Amino acid sequence: MKDRPVLVLLTSHWLSMLGAALVTLAGFSWLFVLPLNIRGGPVSNPYIGLLVFIAIPIVFFVGLILIPIGIALAKRKVTENLSQVEDRRTAWRRAGIFFGVMTVANVVIASQLSYRAVEHMDTVQFCGQTCHVMKPEFTAHAATPPHQAVACAECHIAPGATGWLKAKMNGTSQLMEVMFNNYARPIESAMEDNKLVSSAETCEQCHERDTPIGPRLRVITSYKDDQTNTRTQTVLLMHIGGIHGAHLGPGVRIRYAAADKKRQTIPWVEYTNTKTGVSQTYLASGSTADSVRSLPVFEMQCVDCHNRAAHAFEFPERAVNQAMAASQIAASLPFVKKESVELLKANYAEPIPKAFSAFYLQNYPEVAAKQGAEIHAAGAALAAIYERNVFSDLKVTWGTYPNNLGHTDAPGCFRCHDEAHLTADKMTISQDCGLCHQLVAVDEASPDVLKTLELTPANRN
Ligand code: HEC
Ligand code: HEC
Ligand code: HEC
Ligand code: HEC
Ligand code: HEC
Known part of the structure; x- marks a missing residue:
C-alpha cells in the first residue's frame, strides 16, 4: 500500500476514511435511486423524497469535505509514508488520474444532486x-x-x-x-409573523393589478335549522372592478396601522390619490394620533383582502351548506343541518359518522331504516369537513385563521368600512350596502333573478 499515494492519502486519517466511505455510500445510493432522480418531482412518500433528494446529497457533500480535512490533519504521516514510495513518478501519475476521474464523476453527481435537492425543496410535497x-x-x-x-x-x-x-x-x-x-x-399566520412575501412579488407575477374585472354574480345557498332544512338563496352582484380600483388603482395608496398581530383591529387609515390629489387620514373613534403612533404601519396589497387565497378554512355552517348544496349531505334528512353543525362544533367522544348515525337511529328509526345510504354518505362528508378544518394537535380549530374577504365570518372589510373611522372633518369610510355589491336577493326561497337568468345549480358554474 505504501506505493499507492491514493490509498495513503485516503487512509492516513480516520476522517478521510470516513469521508471516502460516506462518498462511496452516497454514490452507490445515488446510483440505486438514479431512475427516481432523473425523473425528479413528487414521490409517493414524503420521507422517501426527503431521503433521496435531501439526505443523500448531504451525506455526499459531508464525505467530500471530510477527505481533504483528514489529509490536512494527517499531513505529517502522509509526507512520511509518501517518502517511502519507490517509483514516485508512476505512482503520482496514477494518483493524478484517479483523483482527476473521481473529480469529474463527483462534479456530475454533485451538480445533479444539488439541482434535484434545490428543485425538491420547492415542491408542494417538501413544503x-x-x-x-x-x-x-x-x-x-x-x-x-x-x-x-x-x-x-x-x-x-x-x-x-x-x-x-x-x-x-x-x-x-x-x-x-x-x-x-x-x-x-x-x-402564526404568515402575515402575523411578517414573513409573507409582498403581493407584488407573488400574486402580481400571475395576476395583473390593472386587469379590468367586471361585476360577478355570487350565489350563496343556505339551509335553516328547522326540521325540513328550509333552503334559501342570497344573490350578490360583486362590483369587483370598483373594489380593486378604490384600493389599488393608478395613483391610489392606502396605508393602515394595526393594533394586533392578526391585523383585525385597524385604528388608523391613510388614503392618498396622486391622480385626484385627495389625501385623507382616518382615525377609529376612541383612538388618538398619540395612541396609534407606535403601531406598525402596512401598505395595502392583495393579501389584505385575499389573505386566504390558498388556505381557506371553513366554518361549520358554511361548510355544511356547501355540502348540502352539492348533495353530499342529503337535505331530505330531518334536522340534518342543525345536527351536522352541532356535531362539528362539539367535542365529541366518538367518531362523527357514528354519532351522526346514532342520532337518526335514536330519534328517527324509520328514516334510519329507509335512508341508510344517505346517512352513511352524510356522516362521511361531515368527517371530511372536520378533518380538513380541525387539527387538534396543532390547536387549529374553527376560526383560528380568519378570512378577510367579506364581513360575515370575520370583520374583513368592516375593519375599515365601519363608519366609525373619521377624518378631522368627520368623513367616514362608507358601509353603504350597495357600495361593494348589489344585494340582488337576500335569503329568498327562490330568487327571481336566478329564474330570469335560468341559473340552476347544474348550469351555474
Ligand atoms: C396562492 C398563494 C399561496 C400558495 C400557493 C400557498 N400559500 Fe401559504 N399562505 C399564503 C398567504 C397569502 C398566507 C397568509 C395568510 C394570512 O396571513 O392570513 C399563507 C400562509 C401560510 C402559512 C402560515 C399559517 C397560516 O395559515 O396563515 C403556512 C404554514 C403556509 N402558508 C404554508 C403553505 C404551504 C405548505 C403551501 C403549499 C402546500 C402554501 N402555503 C401555498 C399564500 C399561499
Ligand atoms: C403561479 C401563478 C399564481 C399565483 C402566484 C397566484 N395566483 Fe391567483 N390564480 C392563478 C390562476 C391560474 C387562477 C385561476 C384563474 C382563472 O380561473 O381565471 C387564479 C385565481 C385567483 C382568484 C380567483 C378565485 C376564484 O375563486 O375564482 C383569486 C381571487 C386569486 N387568484 C388571487 C390570488 C392572490 C391574492 C395571490 C397571491 C397571494 C395569487 N392569486 C397568486 C394563478 C396564480
Ligand atoms: C379591498 C380588498 C381587495 C384587494 C386589496 C384586492 N382584492 Fe381582489 N377581490 C376582492 C373582492 C371583494 C373580490 C370579489 C370576491 C367575490 O366575488 O366573492 C375580488 C375578486 C378577485 C378576483 C376574482 C375575480 C373573478 O374572476 O371572480 C381576482 C383574480 C382578484 N380579486 C385578484 C386580486 C389581486 C391580484 C389583487 C392584488 C393586486 C387583489 N385582488 C386585491 C377584494 C380585493
Ligand atoms: C385598511 C382599510 C380598508 C379595508 C380593510 C378595506 N377598505 Fe375599502 N376603502 C378603504 C379606504 C380608505 C377607501 C377610500 C375611502 C373614500 O374614498 O371615501 C376605500 C374605498 C372602498 C371602495 C370605494 C368607495 C367609493 O366611495 O367609491 C370600495 C368599493 C371598497 N373600499 C370596498 C372594500 C371591500 C370589498 C373590502 C373588503 C374585501 C374593503 N374595501 C376593505 C379602506 C379599506
Ligand atoms: C366594503 C364593502 C362591503 C360593504 C360596505 C358591505 N358588504 Fe356585504 N359583502 C362584502 C364582501 C366582500 C362579501 C363576500 C362575498 C363573498 O363571499 O365572496 C360580502 C358578503 C355579504 C353577504 C353574504 C354573506 C354570506 O353568507 O356569505 C351579505 C348578506 C352581505 N354581504 C350583506 C351586506 C349588507 C346588508 C351590507 C350593508 C350593511 C353590506 N353587506 C355591506 C363587502 C361589503
Whole structure:
C-alpha cells in the first residue's frame, strides 16, 4: 500500500476514511435511486423524497469535505509514508488520474444532486408534507381551488436567489423549532409573523393589478335549522372592478396601522390619490394620533383582502351548506343541518359518522331504516369537513385563521368600512350596502333573478 499515494492519502486519517466511505455510500445510493432522480418531482412518500433528494446529497457533500480535512490533519504521516514510495513518478501519475476521474464523476453527481435537492425543496410535497406542522395549510391548499396547482414556493418565496436563500434560512429556523418542539401552536399566520412575501412579488407575477374585472354574480345557498332544512338563496352582484380600483388603482395608496398581530383591529387609515390629489387620514373613534403612533404601519396589497387565497378554512355552517348544496349531505334528512353543525362544533367522544348515525337511529328509526345510504354518505362528508378544518394537535380549530374577504365570518372589510373611522372633518369610510355589491336577493326561497337568468345549480358554474 505504501506505493499507492491514493490509498495513503485516503487512509492516513480516520476522517478521510470516513469521508471516502460516506462518498462511496452516497454514490452507490445515488446510483440505486438514479431512475427516481432523473425523473425528479413528487414521490409517493414524503420521507422517501426527503431521503433521496435531501439526505443523500448531504451525506455526499459531508464525505467530500471530510477527505481533504483528514489529509490536512494527517499531513505529517502522509509526507512520511509518501517518502517511502519507490517509483514516485508512476505512482503520482496514477494518483493524478484517479483523483482527476473521481473529480469529474463527483462534479456530475454533485451538480445533479444539488439541482434535484434545490428543485425538491420547492415542491408542494417538501413544503407541505415533510413536516406535519404544515398539515393544515397543506390540506387547505389541496382543497382550495383554483390555487391547488400553484406551488407553495410561488407565494412563499420571493423570485431570485436572495428570496430563495431567505426562505431557506427561515425554513432552517423553523426546522429547529420543530426539532426542539417549541413552535407556536397554532403556528402564526404568515402575515402575523411578517414573513409573507409582498403581493407584488407573488400574486402580481400571475395576476395583473390593472386587469379590468367586471361585476360577478355570487350565489350563496343556505339551509335553516328547522326540521325540513328550509333552503334559501342570497344573490350578490360583486362590483369587483370598483373594489380593486378604490384600493389599488393608478395613483391610489392606502396605508393602515394595526393594533394586533392578526391585523383585525385597524385604528388608523391613510388614503392618498396622486391622480385626484385627495389625501385623507382616518382615525377609529376612541383612538388618538398619540395612541396609534407606535403601531406598525402596512401598505395595502392583495393579501389584505385575499389573505386566504390558498388556505381557506371553513366554518361549520358554511361548510355544511356547501355540502348540502352539492348533495353530499342529503337535505331530505330531518334536522340534518342543525345536527351536522352541532356535531362539528362539539367535542365529541366518538367518531362523527357514528354519532351522526346514532342520532337518526335514536330519534328517527324509520328514516334510519329507509335512508341508510344517505346517512352513511352524510356522516362521511361531515368527517371530511372536520378533518380538513380541525387539527387538534396543532390547536387549529374553527376560526383560528380568519378570512378577510367579506364581513360575515370575520370583520374583513368592516375593519375599515365601519363608519366609525373619521377624518378631522368627520368623513367616514362608507358601509353603504350597495357600495361593494348589489344585494340582488337576500335569503329568498327562490330568487327571481336566478329564474330570469335560468341559473340552476347544474348550469351555474
Ligand atoms: C396562492 C398563494 C399561496 C400558495 C400557493 C400557498 N400559500 Fe401559504 N399562505 C399564503 C398567504 C397569502 C398566507 C397568509 C395568510 C394570512 O396571513 O392570513 C399563507 C400562509 C401560510 C402559512 C402560515 C399559517 C397560516 O395559515 O396563515 C403556512 C404554514 C403556509 N402558508 C404554508 C403553505 C404551504 C405548505 C403551501 C403549499 C402546500 C402554501 N402555503 C401555498 C399564500 C399561499
Ligand atoms: C403561479 C401563478 C399564481 C399565483 C402566484 C397566484 N395566483 Fe391567483 N390564480 C392563478 C390562476 C391560474 C387562477 C385561476 C384563474 C382563472 O380561473 O381565471 C387564479 C385565481 C385567483 C382568484 C380567483 C378565485 C376564484 O375563486 O375564482 C383569486 C381571487 C386569486 N387568484 C388571487 C390570488 C392572490 C391574492 C395571490 C397571491 C397571494 C395569487 N392569486 C397568486 C394563478 C396564480
Ligand atoms: C379591498 C380588498 C381587495 C384587494 C386589496 C384586492 N382584492 Fe381582489 N377581490 C376582492 C373582492 C371583494 C373580490 C370579489 C370576491 C367575490 O366575488 O366573492 C375580488 C375578486 C378577485 C378576483 C376574482 C375575480 C373573478 O374572476 O371572480 C381576482 C383574480 C382578484 N380579486 C385578484 C386580486 C389581486 C391580484 C389583487 C392584488 C393586486 C387583489 N385582488 C386585491 C377584494 C380585493
Ligand atoms: C385598511 C382599510 C380598508 C379595508 C380593510 C378595506 N377598505 Fe375599502 N376603502 C378603504 C379606504 C380608505 C377607501 C377610500 C375611502 C373614500 O374614498 O371615501 C376605500 C374605498 C372602498 C371602495 C370605494 C368607495 C367609493 O366611495 O367609491 C370600495 C368599493 C371598497 N373600499 C370596498 C372594500 C371591500 C370589498 C373590502 C373588503 C374585501 C374593503 N374595501 C376593505 C379602506 C379599506
Ligand atoms: C366594503 C364593502 C362591503 C360593504 C360596505 C358591505 N358588504 Fe356585504 N359583502 C362584502 C364582501 C366582500 C362579501 C363576500 C362575498 C363573498 O363571499 O365572496 C360580502 C358578503 C355579504 C353577504 C353574504 C354573506 C354570506 O353568507 O356569505 C351579505 C348578506 C352581505 N354581504 C350583506 C351586506 C349588507 C346588508 C351590507 C350593508 C350593511 C353590506 N353587506 C355591506 C363587502 C361589503
